[in-house]
Amino acid sequence: MQRISDILPLREQRRKWQIDGKVIGFVPTMGNLHQGHLQLVKEAKKVCDVVVVSIFVNPMQFGPSEDLDAYPRTLEQDSQYLEELGVDCLFTPRAKDIYARGLEQQTFVEVPGISYMICGASRPGHFRGVATIVCKLFNMVQPNHAFFGEKDFQQLQVIKAMVQDLSMNLKIHGVPTVREADGLAMSSRNGYLTESERKVAPILYQSMLKLSEQIVAGRRDFRKLINEHSLTLYNSGFKTDYIEIRSADTLLQPGHEDTELVILAAAFLGKTRLIDNIPVSLE
Numbered sequence: 001m002q003r004i005s006d007i008l009p010l011r012e013q014r015r016k017w018q019i020d021g022k023v024i025g026f027v028p029t030m031g032n033l034h035q036g037h038l039q040l041v042k043e044a045k046k047v048c049d050v051v052v053v054s055i056f057v058n059p060m061q062f063g064p065s066e067d068l069d070a071y072p073r074t075l076e077q078d079s080q081y082l083e084e085l086g087v088d089c090l091f092t093p094r095a096k097d098i099y100a101r102g103l104e105q106q107t108f109v110e111v112p113g114i115s116y117m118i119c120g121a122s123r124p125g126h127f128r129g130v131a132t133i134v135c136k137l138f139n140m141v142q143p144n145h146a147f148f149g150e151k152d153f154q155q156l157q158v159i160k161a162m163v164q165d166l167s168m169n170l171k172i173h174g175v176p177t178v179r180e181a182d183g184l185a186m187s188s189r190n191g192y193l194t195e196s197e198r199k200v201a202p203i204l205y206q207s208m209l210k211l212s213e214q215i216v217a218g219r220r221d222f223r224k225l226i227n228e229h230s231l232t233l234y235n236s237g238f239k240t241d242y243i244e245i246r247s248a249d250t251l252l253q254p255g256h257e258d259t260e261l262v263i264l265a266a267a268f269l270g271k272t273r274l275i276d277n278i279p280v281s282l283e
């Protein structure tokens, strides 16, 4: 596996792959890799001849009250996992090259509407930071395919909208959430949980499953259902940021005609903000 930090050698390598007719897959990450990320790599390897993984902890997607410095950096361990999976190139750009004119001056990409709701309402500017870095990384790697976890469902929708709106020439793949044996969605943030919080954490997924069963069984009093589940979570030690039942396509409030819904939730356990989502099909 090659390790590249500079953009010029990355472009040179990319040019060689193109001459050789290789299909290029890309998995952007912020590192601290777990099975969820590794699943993205495995999916990329199924579809592509060569796979590039980036690790860049993107300051632009962290809010002022979110601790960028505390984000876990585990580059050597990450690199070993990727090597074992047969990744072709690990791209680790530096912040000073990515944001050469400084964050304040940085041209940005913003996907209106979808970026402002749900997680975007709780984390203003977050999806602008995500869309901007993903656009920049796409320009550097120029992949044919890129892979993102469905765990970050809204992020995936924002990226799909950006690719469509800006006529980007690549295919975006959503990869199903990988869960621990007890149902907790894998996430780098799980590492922040204390031992006792970790035991409680799967209740979020259990509560969402129960909510989806209630909807499939015919309940349509969504506001009441959401209040009931927020209370259950509160009684288990969570502070709910949101529970939303939305159209899976648009992330808007579902109408009577919508048959594919998604339940999205974010809740704090202590200082850790967990997010999860599950699809609900009414067909």
Ligand code: PAF
Pocket (backbone or CB within 6 Å): 028, 029, 030, 056, 058, 061, 130, 133, 134, 152, 155
């Ligand atoms: O999902 C993530 O890890 C990040 O938001 C991403 C897509 C790598 C952009 O920094």
